[in-house]
Amino acid sequence: MTSPTTPAIPADSCSLMTDENLPGTAARETLWVLLEHPGGWGRDILDGTVFGADLSAALKEKMAQVGARLLLIRQSGREGQKVKDAGARRRAFLAVTGGRDFSPARLYSFEVTGAEDLLSLPLETPGNIPGAVVSRETLTLVCTHSKRDRCCAVRGRPIASFVSEQLADGSVWECSHTGGHRFAPVAISLPTGYTYGRLNFEQALTLAQEAQKGQVALEGLRGRSSHSPIEQVAEVAIRTLLADAGEHPGPGDLTPDEVTATEPDLHTARVTHRDGRSWVATARRTELPPRPASCGKDDAPAFSWEVVSLHPGTAA
Known part of the structure; x- marks a missing residue:
């Protein structure tokens, strides 16, 4: 199987930035x-x-x-x-x-x-x-x-x-x-x-x-x-963690729920496996340099989620 050639992208395209x-x-x-x-x-x-x-x-x-x-x-x-x-x-x-x-x-x-x-x-x-x-x-x-x-x-x-x-x-x-x-x-x-x-x-x-x-x-x-943004972040983090251990849960095997943030930019979510295991992920929403969200648009505020902690157990 040979993949097609990736098309040339104009230099001012909104999708060229990859820091988010x-x-x-x-x-x-x-x-x-x-x-x-x-x-x-x-x-x-x-x-x-x-x-x-x-x-x-x-x-x-x-x-x-x-x-x-x-x-x-x-x-x-x-x-x-x-x-x-x-x-x-x-x-x-x-x-x-x-x-x-x-x-x-x-x-x-x-x-x-x-x-x-x-x-x-x-x-x-x-x-x-x-x-x-x-x-x-x-x-x-x-x-x-x-x-x-x-x-x-x-x-x-x-x-x-x-x-x-x-x-x-x-x-x-x-x-x-x-x-x-x-x-x-x-x-x-x-x-x-x-x-x-x-x-x-x-x-x-x-x-x-x-x-x-x-x-x-x-x-x-x-x-x-x-899912909410923090729940999305948490689920992806848990799926990656489990995949590294050779485990690949299906779409219906994990469910997240959001936990109240303890600091303005820190958010926490708990992810529970169908088998009863759970993990808690905390992520920070950090500010990025402004950029257009769409081609031809003016620069706008931009943010990115960074996981700062991930551990088994339940959130307080």
């Missing part, structure tokens, strides 16, 4: 709604460019009501750019990330004729969506949202194409903005919500393959979207 640690940077979402939508996506999928002002406003309200994040997805390459005929059925998914109190992640698959169908569906109770089935699929979504940030397109599209060709099972999709252009190429594994950044071709393929086997790849791991 990845753990603790995943977007926080517990419910993801995915809608197949080939073609262009506009700068923001709900800014009126894609669906018009009225439908976009209604979709925003619907997602807010059910506590969900809408992503548009498409197959990689030319196939993903082919606009479907009006009324053609489209694939849709709803991912419940789980991860709290060992709750399982679930993926529901169904079909719609368009985005307007989402308005009348009981997304908060996916088992009641007409025609929805619990899917055994594990999806790998790679952000390629060029109008939102060029880094995601330049770095994400080759990754999505490569992994899609290697797996050839329809489980890899290009997706709209997930958060974190500065970490491009970025990907998210659903239904678990494990989020990744700064991926190369081999790492992206590995995360997709490991997810299909019920495992969690560690290279490029930013955290799980169902």
Whole structure:
């Protein structure tokens, strides 16, 4: 297997800085709604460019009501750019990330004729969506949202194409903005919500393959979207610790809970294994030199999480 050549990146790209640690940077979402939508996506999928002002406003309200994040997805390459005929059925998914109190992640698959169908569906109770089935699929979504940030397109599209060709099972999709252009190429594994950044071709393929086997790849791991930043940091730290000892817990084997900080910049989280073991991680949120969070943006404050202690036991 030969990986494609990494594309040239413009010198002013937001994703070239690598001093911000990845753990603790995943977007926080517990419910993801995915809608197949080939073609262009506009700068923001709900800014009126894609669906018009009225439908976009209604979709925003619907997602807010059910506590969900809408992503548009498409197959990689030319196939993903082919606009479907009006009324053609489209694939849709709803991912419940789980991860709290060992709750399982679930993926529901169904079909719609368009985005307007989402308005009348009981997304908060996916088992009641007409025609929805619990899917055994594990999806790998790679952000390629060029109008939102060029880094995601330049770095994400080759990754999505490569992994899609290697797996050839329809489980890899290009997706709209997930958060974190500065970490491009970025990907998210659903239904678990494990989020990744700064991926190369081999790492992206590995995360997709490991997810299909019920495992969690560690290279490029930013955290799980169902967890707070400090919980993400703690879980990644524990997974790394266990991996060094030859142990690789699955997505449902660890659950974190945040503990009140004892100092303004110090935060603590406890991570509990299904078998009863627990660990406590304390991390400091440190300030970094300002930088743009997205290509073309002005400099903004930046921070990074640094683990300062990690030990077995319970927090006081």
